[in-house]
Amino acid sequence: xxxxEPEFERLVLEHLDGLYNLARWLTRNMDEAQDLVQExxxxxxxARDQFRGGTTLTAWLYRxxxxxxxxxxxxxxxxxxxxxxxxxxxxxxLEQALEETExxxxxxxxxxxxxxxxxxxxxxxRTTVLLAEVEGLTWEEVAEVxxxxxxxxxxxxxxxxxxxxxxxxxxxPEDKGGE
Amino acid sequence: MVTCHTCREHIPGLxxxxxxxxxxxxxxxxxxxxxxxxxxxxxxxxxxRRLREVAHYRLSADLRAQIEGQLEGKTWMGIPTWVTWRxxxxxxxxxxxxxxxxxxxxxxDPLRTFIPEATRKHREMVVQHELFAFPxxxxxxSAELPRLVSEQLGLPVTSLFLGDSDLVFMGARPLVxxxxxxxxxxxxDHYGWVSSLQCVSAPEIEVPKRNRLQVEAxxxxxxxxxxxxxxxxxxxxxxxxxxxxxxxxxxxxxxLKVRRGM
Numbered sequence: 261x262x263x264x265e266p267e268f269e270r271l272v273l274e275h276l277d278g279l280y281n282l283a284r285w286l287t288r289n290m291d292e293a294q295d296l297v298q299e300x301x302x303x304x305x306x307a308r309d310q311f312r313g314g315t316t317l318t319a320w321l322y323r324x325x326x327x328x329x330x331x332x333x334x335x336x337x338x339x340x341x342x343x344x345x346x347x348x349x350x351x352x353x354l355e356q357a358l359e360e361t362e363x364x365x366x367x368x369x370x371x372x373x374x375x376x377x378x379x380x381x382x383x384x385x386r387t388t389v390l391l392a393e394v395e396g397l398t399w400e401e402v403a404e405v406x407x408x409x410x411x412x413x414x415x416x417x418x419x420x421x422x423x424x425x426x427x428x429x430x431x432x433p434e435d436k437g438g439e
Numbered sequence: 440m441v442t443c444h445t446c447r448e449h450i451p452g453l454x455x456x457x458x459x460x461x462x463x464x465x466x467x468x469x470x471x472x473x474x475x476x477x478x479x480x481x482x483x484x485x486x487x488r489r490l491r492e493v494a495h496y497r498l499s500a501d502l503r504a505q506i507e508g509q510l511e512g513k514t515w516m517g518i519p520t521w522v523t524w525r526x527x528x529x530x531x532x533x534x535x536x537x538x539x540x541x542x543x544x545x546x547x548d549p550l551r552t553f554i555p556e557a558t559r560k561h562r563e564m565v566v567q568h569e570l571f572a573f574p575x576x577x578x579x580x581s582a583e584l585p586r587l588v589s590e591q592l593g594l595p596v597t598s599l600f601l602g603d604s605d606l607v608f609m610g611a612r613p614l615v616x617x618x619x620x621x622x623x624x625x626x627x628d629h630y631g632w633v634s635s636l637q638c639v640s641a642p643e644i645e646v647p648k649r650n651r652l653q654v655e656a657x658x659x660x661x662x663x664x665x666x667x668x669x670x671x672x673x674x675x676x677x678x679x680x681x682x683x684x685x686x687x688x689x690x691x692x693x694x695l696k697v698r699r700g701m
Contacts, residue, residue: 273506276498298505334590398457
């Protein structure tokens with residue numbers, strides 16, 4: 261039996277919204293994101309003795325979540341069954357993109373643009389930007405989560421911002437045409 | 440002295456407040472006299488404002504309460520709640536598949552199955568390369584690749600070709616070929632031509648003696664499917680399929696790089 265420390269629990273609970281936000285962006289699916297957050301919280305609880313100084317709890321939790329997501333992705337690829345998994349990856353991504361485009365029509369146009377641009381980024385760039393710019397992690401913490409050098413975080417943010425600006429410019433004329 | 444290039448490179452850091460005071464002062468001096476960099480800064484600031492509009496998903500009250508309950512000093516449950524009937528059903532299907540698979544292996548001619556599968560997967564990767572980035576194992580994660588491949592195949596893999604200045608490692612994905620576990624590794628040259636190496640756990644497959652190419656000391660099996668060249672060889676219990684749209688010489692060069700890297 262493991263008895264959690266109240267302080268540790270409280271800190272984990274404080275991070276649930278941020279973890280869920282990243283999980284949604286990673287999985288693009290509400291149920292899967294909920295499963296992922298739950299799995300992360302339970303893994304953190306179980307492995308709390310492994311949490312060491314030198315990293316922040318924030319970075320440690322996000323890292324558990326992202327690694328769990330990658331593990332799930334690899335495991336899922338190993339399972340031959342499942343309706344969605346029979347679709348080639350490209351079709352699946354296109355299908356998801358279509359679904360999410362529909363959802364975006366419900367949001368204010370200005371926010372839809374940035375969400376759409378962010379979704380177009382490769383996962384590593386998107387997660388880096390989300391953690392640094394939306395969740396407010398320091399670049400050191402982002403490097404910890406992404407398991408990469410600080411210079412890589414800097415370069416990803418630089419390149420991702422370049423692409424985001426270009427995408428937002430690309431989207432602008434077609435949106436104006438619809439007004 | 441700060442150039443425009445350096446200034447623009449540091450603008451994200453400037454906005455994030457992570458630069459040293461000395462560098463901030465240098466950038467400030469440059470910005471004061473450079474209209475182009477001022478415009479760049481204004482555009483980056485606008486982007487930061489837009490990023491604050493990004494959808495921020497919130498956890499439902501129900502799930503929050505559920506997780507709180509689990510964290511509140513309760514006994515660690517052997518089966519976490521996310522293991523639902525769906526997971527149990529998937530596990531049952533997997534067990535059944537594992538039980539049946541040895542019977543299926545006896546009947547199949549492995550290369551007849553694998554080569555079309557390898558070229559199909561290659562084409563899928565070409566489309567993926569053109570449309571999307573590879574989110575799973577990117578170039579920065581390539582050092583981890585032998586470990587991931589070992590885990591996926593259940594075979595010891597200590598080294599893999601991770602690209603060079605002419606042939607860039609683009610990414611890797613797990614794959615299922617028939618009932619086997621495998622991995623596809625994607626490379627691209629400077630012109631964007633994609634080559635893929637697919638490694639599959641296949642201890643009982645024998646590579647035919649016919650249609651062998653001699654590439655230095657190696658003798659891979661060679662075949663062509665439409666415009667794609669395919670080389671097949673075994674390394675211990677792993678079968679390797681190299682697929683590329685290449686001339687004979689390009690294929691030989693590519694093979695040597697990949698084969699020597701393993």
